[in-house]
Amino acid sequence: MGEVLPVISATEAGDADLVARARAGDGEAFTRLVEPLRRELHAHCYRMLGSTHDADDALQDALLRAWRGLAGFEGRSSLRSWLYAVSTRTCLDAVASRGRRALPMDLGPASGHAVLDNPPAPDVAWLGPYPDDEPAGRCARRESVELAFVAALQHLPGNQRAALLLFEVLGFAAAEIAAMMGTSTTSVNSALARARRVVAERVPEPGGQRAVRLLGDARVRQVVADYATALERGDADLLVALLTEDVTWSMPPMRHWYRGIGAVTDFAVRVPLTSCPPWRHLPTSANGLPAVACYLWDEGAGAHLAWSIDVLTLRRDGRIAAITSFVDAGHFPAFGLPASLP
Incomplete structure (x- = not known):
């Protein structure tokens, strides 16, 4: 993935003074801008990557990229949209380099009786749990971090995973997602259709x-x-x-x-x-x-x-x-x- 970042709008950022100070190199102002969004961005990274530890690394990397690219914005989208774009691109880089995470049922059939010799398998990148430390309704829908859904996402290519999350969970329009991902609206709609089919097959019942x-x-x-x-x-x-x-x-x-x-x-x-x-x-x-x-x-x-x-x-x-x-x-x-x- 490239390092060309999308643009944000000071008028939609909620605090024009903080944005101006951050663009001028004020790290404290930048921290104050991104702090209210940190938790939901972290949840987005977890949904993309299936690991709290990977989400920690991705969010840290994304905010560093955002800080370095902040001074050059032109003002065409909101701060939140811009940060989601940067976070999504960072996660797509991680998906490309690390692959997907799994649960045991992704690797083989169930055992019919107790297996006493069942050592850990360190060669597998395992899906991890996500702590709930926010009230219900925060961080988009809580269902969007449910295990079955996150496990199903791991079976999607990175672009389909991102498109589905940005559209279905976070409510961005297809055109916005296309701008975030540097692709066309047609490609986003195609990715959404394929992603919905896979997730529906793997999560057929309400969560x-x-x-x-x-x-x-x-x-x-x-x-x-x-x-x-x-x-x-x-x-x-x-x-x-x-x-x-x-x-x-x-x-x-x-x-x-x-x-x-x-x-x-x-x-x-x-x-x-x-x-x-x-x-x-x-x-x-x-x-x-x-x-x-x-x-x-x-x-x-x-x-x-x-x-x-x-x-x-x-x-x-x-x-x-x-x-x-x-x-x-x-x-x-x-x-x-x-x-x-x-």
């Missing part, structure tokens, strides 16, 4: 966020508490009662995953409920869905250490349709979670 809203906070909290209790007590009956018949359980960065109540129960009984040391849990939220931070007892440390972020996709009846356990203590800092529990 878990809709179920969460319909169930209400109290019911969702109870499901989360029951899930944590089942693991802490090793209570297979309680856990199974929470699951749908077609439930899935995946554990990136492990390749093996499970589909159906029989396979998931076999795995749960043979591994987390009986073979692991004692658990402790904290409720959290990820990708617009309820989640549980899991801590596993470590005798040497004398504490429960961060183990995984379990994201729960719910159905409208309150049962769990998917458990995605992101097994990596490195995810915890982004969620503001402690590394251990006494």
Whole structure:
């Protein structure tokens, strides 16, 4: 991707004085301009790249590009549009160099029974969880960071991924997107049509966020508490009662995953409920869905250490349709979670 940046308008930026000062080289003024947009730009980078860490790097790179290119703008689009254009181009560079991120179900069929030898696969670029630290309604639609949607996006070429997000999630017109991406409106509309077909095939049902809203906070909290209790007590009956018949359980960065109540129960009984040391849990939220931070007892440390972020996709009846356990203590800092529990 080239470094020729699109242009912004001081009249639409909301503070002409800050824009003028930033253009003159005032770094503090530039920071004040971009700070209100930082979180939504970061969410956009996550949707494009499927990783909080990659989104951190992309946003930092994009803001550096924006700072370096700010002095030469001519005034034809808003500051927000310009920053999205710079961020999108930065992410497209990253997509071209790093490829897509995956979940275990992208790599092969489900296992029919518990696989005890299931080591991490460091050769795979895994999709990661995204912390919810903004109220509902912020950062465009919260559904737009839901795991199933972000995972589906990873199957699109970079230009289709960008066009779909800019149009469907962020509300830019096709002509605006064409200007951002340095292409034609016809090309954008074609990319949108192809992207919609792929995403519709991979996300055929309404997302878990809709179920969460319909169930209400109290019911969702109870499901989360029951899930944590089942693991802490090793209570297979309680856990199974929470699951749908077609439930899935995946554990990136492990390749093996499970589909159906029989396979998931076999795995749960043979591994987390009986073979692991004692658990402790904290409720959290990820990708617009309820989640549980899991801590596993470590005798040497004398504490429960961060183990995984379990994201729960719910159905409208309150049962769990998917458990995605992101097994990596490195995810915890982004969620503001402690590394251990006494």
